[in-house]
Amino acid sequence: MSLVLDPAAQDLLFREARTANTFTDEPVTEEQVQAIYDLVKYGPTAFNQTPLRITLVRSPEARERLVRHMAEGNQAKTAAAPLVAILSADNEFHEELPNLFPAFPQAKDVFFAERPAREGSATLNAALQAAYFIVGVRAAGLAAGPMTGFDFEGVRKEFLDDDHTPLMVVNIGKPGPDAWYPRSPRLAYEDVVTTV
Amino acid sequence: MSLVLDPAAQDLLFREARTANTFTDEPVTEEQVQAIYDLVKYGPTAFNQTPLRITLVRSPEARERLVRHMAEGNQAKTAAAPLVAILSADNEFHEELPNLFPAFPQAKDVFFAERPAREGSATLNAALQAAYFIVGVRAAGLAAGPMTGFDFEGVRKEFLDDDHTPLMVVNIGKPGPDAWYPRSPRLAYEDVVTTV
Numbered sequence: 001m002s003l004v005l006d007p008a009a010q011d012l013l014f015r016e017a018r019t020a021n022t023f024t025d026e027p028v029t030e031e032q033v034q035a036i037y038d039l040v041k042y043g044p045t046a047f048n049q050t051p052l053r054i055t056l057v058r059s060p061e062a063r064e065r066l067v068r069h070m071a072e073g074n075q076a077k078t079a080a081a082p083l084v085a086i087l088s089a090d091n092e093f094h095e096e097l098p099n100l101f102p103a104f105p106q107a108k109d110v111f112f113a114e115r116p117a118r119e120g121s122a123t124l125n126a127a128l129q130a131a132y133f134i135v136g137v138r139a140a141g142l143a144a145g146p147m148t149g150f151d152f153e154g155v156r157k158e159f160l161d162d163d164h165t166p167l168m169v170v171n172i173g174k175p176g177p178d179a180w181y182p183r184s185p186r187l188a189y190e191d192v193v194t195t196v
Numbered sequence: 197m198s199l200v201l202d203p204a205a206q207d208l209l210f211r212e213a214r215t216a217n218t219f220t221d222e223p224v225t226e227e228q229v230q231a232i233y234d235l236v237k238y239g240p241t242a243f244n245q246t247p248l249r250i251t252l253v254r255s256p257e258a259r260e261r262l263v264r265h266m267a268e269g270n271q272a273k274t275a276a277a278p279l280v281a282i283l284s285a286d287n288e289f290h291e292e293l294p295n296l297f298p299a300f301p302q303a304k305d306v307f308f309a310e311r312p313a314r315e316g317s318a319t320l321n322a323a324l325q326a327a328y329f330i331v332g333v334r335a336a337g338l339a340a341g342p343m344t345g346f347d348f349e350g351v352r353k354e355f356l357d358d359d360h361t362p363l364m365v366v367n368i369g370k371p372g373p374d375a376w377y378p379r380s381p382r383l384a385y386e387d388v389v390t391t392v
Binding site for chain 2: 041096131132134144
């Protein structure tokens with residue numbers, strides 16, 4: 001076996017974990033979200049820029065406002081999930097860089113003085129962190145339901161500001177009845193990996 | 197404790213795992229890369245589009261061509277790493293969608309008929325898969341050294357084609373002497389997570 005990771009952990013995070021479309025009523029606690037963050041905050045990003053920001057949509061009033069911006073097929077499950085998180089990229093992450101990457105505090109001015117460079121970097125690196133977050137949700141024994149089917153500009157205006165770019169909305173909870181489709185096929189190694 | 201994941205696995209994947217800048221000479225085998233792929237291929241993407249493509253740069257001649265496109269500070273470690281992978285997004289992923297997402301085979305034409313929509317989706321979802329891949333490298337007991345400091349257009353022309361967008365280059369191997377900086381600080385939960 002070429003992997004060091006325990007098989008039970010492989011199953012929990014990847015092999016048996018699935019994107020959930022239904023959830024039980026069991027709440028997702030603040031302690032669980034903190035534990036997830038305290039694990040996945042260590043995932044690597046360029047210059048440790050860690051641009052991911054997380055908006056937990058807990059109040060019924062906020063949930064209702066969010067559901068209106070979701071694609072029709074995502075509305076019912078977003079309304080019903082125990083917890084919903086909006087994941088976004090902070091395009092002004094560079095302000096924190098001198099603290100976040102003390103090995104090269106000049107990075108803020110050398111690489112990220114211009115907004116377009118920041119936006120590209122923030123989106124890529126926040127996407128990496130979104131994936132770490134999904135892995136972290138599974139590490140907490142919960143299922144994630146990540147969605148990109150929503151009105152991005154609507155969500156930005158409703159919950160964020162001009163300095164934040166929404167990446168995805170994630171339903172979180174214990175999977176409910178008929179929570180997922182059958183597992184879809186994956187590409188063969190030979191179709192994905194080329195050696196030069 | 198709010199996490200279900202075994203503490204040893206937490207350490208292996210996040211808490212003790214680090215971005216490596218030096219490596220031992222121990223080779224990274226084809227079997228290891230296959231095992232990594234066979235684990236992380238299950239990570240979720242929108243419509244199971246799985247647009248990540250991996251180019252393993254194994255031959256000395258190809259390695260030399262790659263190193264020329266790396267930023268100066270990344271050249272020596274990219275030349276010395278046991279294995280280097282170019283991760284890219286396949287902007288023509290939609291051709292495979294009817295096979296990859298049988299639950300809604302029309303997705304190819306309904307959502308991805310236009311190239312700009314495909315490019316945005318491919319980049320985001322391949323970035324998620326790049327993060328799963330980094331986690332998978334760690335699951336194999338190896339260290340990853342992901343880098344975005346290189347000439348993207350140069351790497352695209354040298355190793356890919358117009359249908360592929362490079363995302364990052366990743367050095368892979370067992371960590372060598374002085375493999376990393378001291379751990380940089382992370383943002384506090386309160387600075388990242390907002391509740392509405």
